[in-house]
Amino acid sequence: MHHEVKILEPTDLWYLQNNINKDTNKYYHPTKNIPLVQQVEIRLENSGVIIQKGTLHSCVGKLTYDVYKTDNRLRDIWVSLTTEIEFNAPVYRGLGMVYLEPRQKGYFLHYTPIEVSEQEQWEFDDGVFQFCSDNVVIGAKKLKFRQMAASGDGKWRIALKALPGQIARVITGTLAPAKVITLKRGETLIADYDMVKGYTNGVTEDYRKLGHFGKGGGEGFIWIYSGEGKLLVSETDSLGLG
Template sequence: MRYQVNILEPTDDWYLQNNINKEANKLYHPTRNIPFVQQVEIHLENSGVIIQKGSLHRCMGKLTYGVYKTDNRLKDVWIAMTTETDYNAPIYKGTGAVYLEPRQKGYFLHYTAVDLLDSEQWEFDDGIFRFCSDNVVLGSKKLKVRQMAASGDGLCRVALKALPNQKGKVVLGTTAPAKMIELNKGETLIADYDFVKGFTNGITEEYKKMGHFGKGGGEGYVWIYEGVGKLLVSETEGMGLG
């Protein structure tokens, strides 16, 4: 499974009809919004991809379509013990190309690919999952009411793990750039906003009050992460620099 992120621009006729010099004003025009579109293109070669529900734009090639369901694949995988809700999504297999729904300028995403190793289980915000290879097992984990209110990511998170003795890949889309960091034994990560977008099964997450206003520092509710493992974080999202 390979993918690329394409930026599509208007046709030459659009520039002519709107009386815009393409060479001088391709990226910016002082009085006219030039519509650019971002679209993800996934290439399959005798492989498969599981995509976010409702995200297909079109596909072409020798492909078969199905619905991924966790029921039959979770029996012998550790993820079955830590998820509460079944997950289903479109799955495409074969050789060809799958195109996801285009996103208009102003709604572009930053895409991050994460390799799923045999020993790791990841938990990601449901809103950032875009697609993954078909050798990945998916489940969903319900959030506590307090976590739902703080993150704005809905009722659950997506839990993913590669099939035994295999290496999978998942691609996430965030409104600001994301990167991976590691938390070592004895270390604690505290954030005052939805800084962490995903973490491995060696990490514990709590959303609780740190002190009280006027006492104990007065930070209010914060996200606290402890343990040993990896985290996917988006530093600039809370700064509005996406």
């Protein structure tokens, strides 16, 4: 499974009809909105992809259609009830191209690929997971009350890991650029906003007030991550630089 994020622009005729110089105003015009579109293309080479229900735009090739399911149908239904993943999420397998629904300008996402081994279990915020290879097991993890109040992710998050002996590939989407960092033993990540969008098992997340009896350094409630593992962080999320 390979993916490519493309920015589609209007035709030359559109520029001509709207009296816009394409060479100088390709991405911005002071008075007219240029309708740029972002679209994800997924190339399958005898492989499979699980996508969010309702995100398919089109597909072409020698492909077969199925729905996501594991050996535990009750768990699949539970995941669909507690997260944004549907238990009948579409799965496409074979040889060909899968195109996801285009996003209009102003709603673009930054996509981050993550490799998941069988020893890792990733936990993602709602809305961050976009699609993945079909060699995964998807579950759900309940949040603590303080996490629910601070993150706005509801009561549950998606938990995902690769099948035994395999390496899965997950693509996440965030409003601002994100990257995967490694938290080593003895290290702690502290942030005063929800900069972490996902993390692996071995990492402990907490949301609490910094300090006691009002002596918190003026920071109030903060996110604290400790342990050993990987984190998906969006450092510029609060800066509005997406």
